[in-house]
């Protein structure tokens with residue numbers, strides 16, 4: 001997914017990596033595919049917060065640290081219980097504007113024999129990063145997400161993810177995530193930087209297929225209705 005890199009900023013610090021960048025990762029003793037350089041391109045909105053960006057502010061109504069976030073929508077591929085081959089990511093509110101999550105790679109998630117498909121890993125990152133917006137109580141969608149695949153992830157592995165919002169600028173929400181193998185302190189397998197864009201609820205109600213939108217909107221559980229549309233389509 002990463003675009004070729006040309007000049008510019010160094011990659012931002014990624015939460016949970018003790019300040020390691022995508023270049024040399026001392027914990028891993030290897031140099032990653034992108035050599036610790038920028039991913040922003042001239043003329044294309046990038047992953048670097050602008051100078052007027054501010055720190056994210058945890059919403060007073062955000063779930064308490066440690067509280068499970070649950071599935072925001074039963075048919076969400078990332079977290080929904082109603083998707084047999086979905087990821088069934090389990091997310092928990094963290095301190096500040098952070099989220100931790102777990103995802104166990106199933107046989108249905110393979111790319112190469114016995115290994116997780118890269119797009120599946122991106123989906124797990126996207127899900128975890130998107131969950132962070134719930135702590136801001138912001139309705140937002142992924143605008144851009146760039147991933148470093150650091151090491152292969154075998155089927156059966158539980159990936160421990162951690163995502164953190166790093167900055168907010170107008171409608172733009174900047175976040176980073178890391179996924180580790182086997183435990184929260186395990187070896188880094190994937191990292192991602194993303195920018196989410198705040199949208200109105202009509203983004204979902206107008207663009208979603210009417211059949212699913214109607215069913216979701218008529219759910220008797222008002223909280224489920226709110227979460228289905230306020231966090232993710």
Ligand SMILES: CCCCCCCC(=O)SCCNC(=O)CCNC(=O)[C@H](O)C(C)(C)COP(=O)(O)OP(=O)(O)OC[C@H]1O[C@@H](n2cnc3c(N)ncnc32)[C@H](O)[C@@H]1OP(=O)(O)O
Pocket residue numbers: 045046072078126127128129130131134140141142143144170171172195197199231232233
């Ligand atoms: C628990 C929940 C888990 C959820 C996890 C999963 C989350 C998802 O995967 S969401 C689904 C995937 N994403 C989508 O479908 C989004 C599709 N894209 C869109 O709908 C639109 O392009 C959208 C809404 C992102 C932006 O369109 P629009 O509202 O017209 O915004 P626009 O006026 O162009 O831009 C607003 C700002 O965002 C910036 N921006 C827009 N797109 C991007 C982008 N791709 N990258 C970086 N910045 C961007 C613009 O530069 C602009 O910045 P500024 O305010 O400084 O000028």
